[in-house]
Amino acid sequence: MATGVASSRRHVAAVDVDDGLALTAFMARMSTGSGSPPPWGNRSVPVCRWRGVACGARGRRRGRVVALELPGLGLRGTVPPDLGNLTYLRRLHLAGNRLHGVLPPELGGLAELSHLNLSDNAFQGQIPASLANCTGLEVLALYNNRLHGEIPPELCSLRGLRVLSLGMNTLTGSIPSEIGNLANLMTLNLQFSNLTGGIPEEIGDLAGLVGLGLGSNQLAGSIPASLGNLSALKYLSIPSAELTGSIPSLQNLSSLLVLELGENNLQGTVPAWLGNLSSLVFVSLQQNRLSGHIPESLGRLQMLTSLDLSQNNLISGSIPDSLGNLGALSSLRLDYNKLEGSFPPSLLNLSSLDDLGLQSNRLSGALPPDIGNKLPNLQRFVVDINQFHGTIPPSLCNATMLQVLQTVYNFLSGRIPQCLGIQQKSLSVVALSKNQLEATNDADWVFLSSLANCSNLNALDLGYNKLQAEMGNLKNLGEFDFSSNNISGEIPTSIGECKSLQQLNISGNSLQGIIPSSLGQLKGLLVLDLSDNNLSGGIPAFLGGMRGLSILNLSYNKFEGEVPRDGVFLNATATFLTGNDDLCGGIPEMKLPPCFxxxxxxxxxxxxxxxxxxxxxxxxxxxxxxxxxxxxxxxxKPNPQISLISEQYTRVSYAELVNATNGFASDNLIGAGSFGSVYKGRMTNNDQQVVAVKVLNLTQRGASQSFMAECETLRCVRHRNLVKILTVCSSIDFQGNEFKAIVYEYLPNGNLDQWLHPNIMGQSEHKALDLTARLRIAIDVASSLEYLHQYKPSPIIHCDLKPSNVLLDSDMVAHVSDFGLARFLHQESEKSSGWASMRGTVGYAAPEYGIGNEVSIQGDVYSYGILLLEMFTRKRPTDGEFGEAVGLRKYVQMALPDNAANVMDQQLLPETEDGEAIKSNSYNGKDLRIACVTSSVMRIGISCSEEAPTDRVQIGDALKELQAIRDKFEKHVSNEGTSSQ
Incomplete structure (x- = not known):
């Protein structure tokens, strides 16, 4: 053993001088974006011990660099020609950094190179033809850069190449016909590259090809019949490529899993031989010009999970009953064709179906009465523009995960099911317009009050029916179309409680009276259409004060008097007043008579x-x-803004809150923060609803501004992963002191901090969160941040993201809370205010806040990155074990990628039979996969928490990466569960 160690040391010390100089030159060009050197390349350490560097141990490679692998470190800089001096280099893996400049032709001098992966960078210039000199090359991946020019035909001489990935660049020219020389090629990815010309017949000579991606180019001509020779092919993806002609026979591709040929101009029929490809799991032929019938043979594809034949326009005949045999099918899209006949009862056998699209066909008959019972997993049910008649099946209420329900332009009649919305808490779109639905009394409108509980409901379209009744109280609704029904009477004042409304259309009814002042409370309203009614009186001035209102239609009513001259009334092309003969004034462009x-x-x-x-x-x-x-x-002096904000909610009295919390008893205390305490309560006047009451400590400097910020933010936003505000209280207590409180929905599983650190928080009854739960929580939080950062008209900055501000409901869905420091981007505030100077919590606040920088969405991303690292290491950023010079971020960064298992939370690993966690030195395959997933998440946390704000990833990009990681991991878990049965 000692001899081996000494030998290793002599080997390290004897590293080739030229190799050391080449790596030193490379290191000199690198930075991490913040000006600091990269976390490797210490000159006092032998080169072969540098991170990412591997040296040979035997023969002529002894002491020579054979691998340089530094993926995903955020490195910036250019690749020097000196790397061409690494004579024995076999692997060069620098993917996922921010490298730029041209690829040096000297890389072609690496005669032993077998693996070259420079994907996901910003390289420019052309692909060096000299790479053809790397005759041992097996992997050439330059995906997602800014390379231009043609694909060098010389690369087609690399007979040993197995992977060629050049997609997501701005290449020109055509696919070289010499591509057929790459006899060992298994993956060819040229998608999103602006390539022109046809698909070479020679691709059919690549007998070992497993994956072929040519989509999103400008390819011309037809799909070559030679592709039918690729018997090993599993993935064939050529969407959006402008291809024409018919689909050639591919019936010999017995291993094919994915067939994606959508968004071309293909003609002919849907081939019957598709039914012979028994391994298919995904078929997309949408947006072509296919004709004929849907072949019955498709019913033989037992593994198929997604079938999309939509937007072909020429498919005729009926939906074959054989599709009901596709037991694994989760998505069926047949929209925009010319299908006829009735709804096939056999489709009710597809119990896994969550997406059913039959829009714009010629289907008729009644919808199956038991559709909701047979298809309980439905999330999207779209049957617009058909000829269905009968009633809307009440059984749809049993599809508890339903998000989108659209039956527009049919002949449906009868009443809307009263149960709609009671169980479907996830409903986001309900469009039932242009049917013959009826409602004549309040009993028919129970469903409206049920929909009020759907926090994600954004659009409700009931126009062009025969409905008669009150419009309801839908506080979360974004779009409401109630046009062309039989509504009479006055516009109800309750419409003012629909605080989230952005579009309101109640035109074409028989409404009378004046426009109620409560409508002025809809601060987010963008479009208002009250045309074709019998409304009268003057046009209220508050419409001009609604800053967001961009389209206003008051045509064909009986309005009179002077037209306002502010707001939307300053735009004559956005304000419609035709048919109101007694109006006057307004801006000159309206051409109304003066008011004399x-x-x-x-x-x-x-x-x-x-x-x-x-x-x-x-x-x-x-x-x-x-x-x-x-x-x-x-x-x-009272603050008028607080009064304004308080009016946005149904007020609750101080006495009611005292009663709900048993006098703010300590037994009901569930948390405390900078500006107040939170109590659990039960509102006796609201069906004994359990709530959380945040009582502001108004003696604390900044508490009033915190109250204002939280009310104003939560008044505007609606998202499933944000805590929901129920009401507010701005009053005085029994001693005459000022009292302010906010009432939220109660989330029974506490906050994330209590789950990560149960001993500290005294919550030892919590079980440890497994990997799946943590991934889902991380995705929930990222989703809420993406929503806030994209909020219109101005992004919202949370400013205090940390585990204790992430609450968990009964299903362990995460809800971000505590908006007491939140701000709209570029919001002005009093610099002397204690609240205005606060920027979050130590350890989570972005470093630029420490020098007085303005808040930004990048600051939230930093906090999120630290939260991710804490979730998967179960170590606080303020833990003393790191020391001031290290910190949580650097602690994790130094361990990645090789030693991630040493810093991850060991509770993520499964327990042994005696209840102990598996030790890090005894990992099996499953444990290594968990460690790998955790390492990937940690890398995202590192990218989010870069020192410089401009180097941090966008939260949307982080969200997509996390979703991909989750989907892949859950698929592995599902496959393991299936194989073990």
């Missing part, structure tokens, strides 16, 4: 009154100023 009615007759009288008033105004002003001075010294 009785003005001149009363001018003298008004002048006298004005002069009289002006003569006594100075005296009144003096008295008022003295009174105001006296009153201000007796009592603090």
């Amino acid at each position: 009615n009785q003005t001149t007759k009363k001018a003298s009288r008004k002048l006298i009154i004005i002069i009289s008033i002006c003569s006594i105004m100075p005296l009144i002003t003096l008295i008022f100023m003295l009174f105001a001075f006296y009153y201000r010294n007796k009592k603090a």
Whole structure:
């Protein structure tokens, strides 16, 4: 053993001088974006011990660099020609960094190179033809860069090449016909590359090809018949490539899993031989010009999970009953064709179906009455523009995961099921317009109050039916179309409680009376259409004060008087007033008559009154100023903004909250923060609803601003992963002191901090969160941040993201809470305010906040990155074990990628029979996969928490990566579960 160690040391010390110089030159060009050197390349350490560097141990490679692998480290810089001096280099893997510049032709001098992966960088220039000199090359991956020019035909001489991935660049020219020389090629990825010309017949000579991706190019011509020779092919993806002709026979591709030929101009029929490809799991032929019938043979594809034949327009006949045999099918899209006949009862056998699209066909008959019972997993049910009649099946209420329900343009009649929305809490779109639905009394409208509980409901379209009743109270609704029904009476004042409304259309009814003032409470309203009614009175001035209102249609009513001259009324092309003959004034572009009615007759009288008033105004002003001075010294001036915000919610009294929390008893205390305490309560006037009551400590500096920020933010936003505000209280307590509180929905599983650190928080009854749960929580939090950062009209910055502000409901779905420091981007605030200077919590707050920088979405991303690292290491960023010079981020970064298992939370590993976690030195395959997934998540956390704000990834990109990691891991888990049965 000692001899081996000494030999190894002599080997390290004897590293080739040229290799050392080449790596030193490479290191000199690298940075991490913040100006600091990369986390490797210490000159005091032998080169062969540098991170990512491997050296040979035997023969002529002894002491020579054979691998340089530094993927995903955020490195910036250019690749120097000196790397071409690494004579024995076999692997060069620098993917997932931020490298730029041209690829040096000197890389072609690496005669022993077998693996070259420079994907996901920003390299420019052309692909060096000299790479053809690397005759041992097996993997050439330059995916997702900025390379241009043609694919060098010289690369087609690399007979040993197994992977050629050049997609996501801006290449020009055609696919070289010499591609057929790559006899060992298994993967060819050229998608998203702007390539032109046809698909070479020679691709059919690649007998070992497993994956072929040519989509999103500008390829011309037809699909070559030679592709039918690729018997090993599993993935054939050529969407959006402008191909024409018919689909050639591919019936010999017995291993094919994915067939994606959508968004081309293919003609002919849907081939019957598809039914012979028994391994297919995904078929997409949408947006072509296919004709004929859907072949019955498709019913033999027992493994198929997704079938998309939509937008072909020429498919005729009926839906074959054989599709009901596809027991694994989860998505069936047949939209925009010319299908006829009735809804096949056999489709009710597809119990796994969650997406059913039959829009824009000629289907008729009744919808199956038991569809919701037979298809309980339905999330999307779209049958618009058909000829269905009968009623909407009440059984749809049993499809508890339903998100989208669309039956527009059919002949459905009867009543809307009263149960709709009671169980489907995830409903986001309900479009039932242009049918013959009826509702004549309040009993028919129970479903509207049920929909009020659907926090994600964004669009409700009930237009062009025969409905008669009150419009309901849908506080979370974004779009409401109730046009062309039989509604009479006045516009209900309850419409003002629909705070999230952005589009309201109640045109074409028989409404009377005036526009209620409550409509002015809809601060987010963008489009308002009240045309074709019998409304009267003046146009209220508050419509001009609604800043977001961009389209206003008041045509064909009985409005009279002067038209306002502000807001939307300043845009004559966005304001429609035709058919109101008694209107006057407005801006000149509206071409309305001037308002002379009785003005001149009363001018003298008004002048006298004005002069009289002006003569006594100075005296009144003096008295008022003295009174105001006296009153201000007796009592603090109330904040008008708080009153305004409080009006956005149904108010609750101090006495009700005292009763709900048993006098704010300590037994009901569930948390405390910077500005107040949170109590569990039960509202007796609301079906004994359990709530969380946040009581502000108004003696704390900044508490009032925190109350304002939280109310204003939660008034605007609606998202399943944000905590929901129920009501507010701005009053005085029994001692006459000012009292402010916010009431939220109660989430029974506490906060994430309690789950990660149960001993500290005294929550030892919590089980450890497994990997799947942590991934889902991480995705939930990222989803909420993406929503906030994309919020219109101005992004919202949370400013205090940390585990204790992530609450978990009964299903362990995460909800981000505590918006007491939240701000709209570029929001102005008083610099002297203690609240205005707060930027979050130590350890989670972005480093730039420490030097007084303005808040930004990048600051939230930093906090999220630290939260991710804490979730998967179960170590707080303020733990003393790191020391000030290291910190949680650097602690993890130093361990990646090779030693991630040493820093990950060991509770993520499964327990042995005696209840102990498996030790890191005894991992099996499953444990290694968990460690690998955790390492991938940690890398995202590192990317989110870069020192420089501009180097941090966008939260949307982080979200997509996490979703991909989750999907892949859950698929492995599912496959393992299946194989073990």
